[in-house]
Amino acid sequence: MDLKKFVGHLNEERAAMRVGKEGIEPNGLSLENMKGALSSLVESIVWTDQEGKIQWSNDPFDCLVEQKHKKVLGSKLIDLMPLMQNGHKLPSRLYPVNxxxxxxxxxxxxxxxxxxSGKLLDLEVSGVQMDWNRSGKNAFVSxxxxxxQKHTEExxxxxQLQLIQAVKMESVGGLAAGIAHEVKNPLAVLQMGVDYLANSANGTGEIQAVLRDMKQAIVRADNVIKGLLDFSVSRKLEFVLSDLNPLVNRSLNLVKHELHKKQMTVVTDLAEDLPKICVDRNxxxxxxxxxxxxxxxxxxxxxxxxVKTYQKRLVKIGKVVGRRKTDIFKVGEKVVVAEIEDTGVGIPEANMDRIFDPFFTTKPLEQGTGLGLAVTEKIVQMHKASIDIENKPEGGVRVTLMFKVKGENG
Amino acid sequence: MNGHKKKLLIVEDDDAIARLLSMFLREQKFEVSVAQDGEAALQEAKSTTPDLIILDLILPSLSGEEICKAIREDDDEEVARIPIVVLTAKSADVDRIVCKVTGANSYVTKPFDRQGLLEEIRKWI
Known part of the structure; x- marks a missing residue:
């Protein structure tokens, strides 16, 4: 029912009653009749006195707040239903009744x-102010x-987003696969040719050095192509319910050699009893x-x-997740988090917006293709997880990965 | 290698790759023949029954997958059993799947190094 019309009608009725003698019920419509009608609506409806205390509520409202009618009457609406907006508690002065x-x-x-009982609801709250008895203002709220509805919309x-992404990736993917074939054949010729020369040229060290450089260049070109294919192949992931910590350790094992070469210290702080998450392990x-x-x-x-892992319940959604604001996570949702911090040089602020762009890199040629974070972000997105990269105030970079816990808000 | 050289059939439409491959494999004491398209490959496979086939996946007319299937479904059991190593220029993920579907024995992704290829060949003969 349109609340404004209804109240307008109510005010008319009241005016008519004032004109007539008390007890006269024009058109057979009384407040009691009206209450009866409101009780049988599906909408939850209350009205309060000038202090915000509930004077009347219908059954759906009592049901919504999970309270007995007696308890509802006289309670302050703000105490029964403290509302939130954007994950923050709504201050009292902004409360609809106030x-x-x-x-x-x-x-x-x-x-x-x-x-x-714990369930988080999205509510559309509408209210009007009335002064239908002389003791002061009333608030009428539904x-x-x-x-x-919101869930369905989301x-x-x-x-839709996935569809757009899939169409985009399909065109890039087709292109990449085509390029891959066209480029890999010549690369194969070069590689075999270089191998052949390296084995037959009993030439000087210089010739061998040139051939080694050529071979490295071929490997580099091949890595770019592979990265591009990784980036574009939108095959279905194989999700398995897994523990995060073994995955963290297995991956650490894969870079053992590089860690050793740089004489790095690895400090791990992995929380026990983490809930399982749904991932494609590879x-x-x-x-x-x-x-x-x-x-x-x-x-x-x-x-x-x-490297740190832990679980937490979200009190508020982080500022920017990845590059985009997302609402994959909801306030109150339990998440599993992995943090990777280094003591490195950090990322110049000017580059922050571009770190996930394909082919953006500041690394020397032999170290980076500019596809690492692009691929990473894509995989993270396919997991409905989030990645956040920031400079730490004390220097170095912190990467935060956040995963949904199975069974939490779908 | 019991006295005689093992016969390899290379199916590859890229001249340069075919030439370099055969040079290398002859050095390794294999007997090598080359077919540049699917028709020729099937004919050669049936008439000479090589010990192993190195097969490029992307070819004019018949594709590598089709050749692979045709060989596996050949009436002559000896032909149907010839080990096939596929040369591919796609990604490792795609290659693994192709291998499974077509019935090839293994695959090598381009560009490959000579030792890697040799190891794959030696697995089967």
């Missing part, structure tokens, strides 16, 4: 509210539960190896890399 009692005529806004949007290992390699390449000899 806005109305402070003089707003009408409010209509989306809020979240956590039910006593609550519309749009949790399901799923739809997510599906792809996620690739993510960790990429991030470790970045850390290793960023530090000077003898640097330190810290």
């Amino acid at each position: 806005l109305l009692l402070d003089g707003e005529h009408q409010v209509r806004e989306l809020y979240q509210w956590q039910k006593p 609550f519309h539960d749009i949790t399901e 799923e739809l949007r997510e599906a 792809k996620m290992e690739q993510v960790f190896v990429n991030l470790y390699m970045n850390a290793i390449q960023a530090v000077l000899k003898g640097g330190t890399m810290r």
